[in-house]
Amino acid sequence: MQDKMTDAFNAQTRQMFEPMRKINSLMLNNMEKMTQYQLEAMKRYSQMGTERIRSATNIQDAESLRDFGTQQAEMMNEISQQMQEDARAMSEMSLQFKSEMEKLFSDAGQKMTEQATSAAQGEKPGTASSQSSRKK
Template identity: 80%
Template structure:
């Protein structure tokens, strides 16, 4: 009998902590994805800046300066577009995370509601059988 109560307690405890475990796992996965994306973006921007600095050191005359200035404007346009793409990608990751968290909370709420109903039915059944045994 004691084993049954311990098993039931362990099962209830696992059910209680399962939604939190899922949310923590989701948050960790999201943080890893976003961190990886940001590191890759930082590497891209750093590479662009380093390439521009290398190009600047190779300027030897007025024509080289003109070419550098033209490429500098192109690079700024490229950086602007890349930043927009990065912002869009981060926004999409955030939206996906938000929808997954909402889904988990909804599922957890439904599960808890079902457990509460089952517990209420079990309590009512136990009360009815207790009252029936008293009458006998």
């Protein structure tokens, strides 16, 4: 008898915490994905900066300064495009995360509704559950 009660309690506890576990897992996965993307972006930008510094150290005359200036303008255009691409990718990841969270909450709400409906149908009509109705 006690084993059945313990098993039932454990099952109810698992059901209660399952949505929170899914939410935490989803949030952790999203955080890992966003962090990884940001680290890769930082690596790209730092490599671009390092390349520019190396190019600047090679300036020896007016002609190499002119070439450096031209390359600098090209690199600024490249950085601008890369930043737009990074912003777009981060936005897509955020929208995907939002969609997954909405689905998770919708599923949890539907499951709670189903459980409430089945619990309401499982009650016998006319049986009182409060102590005040038991008083004579």
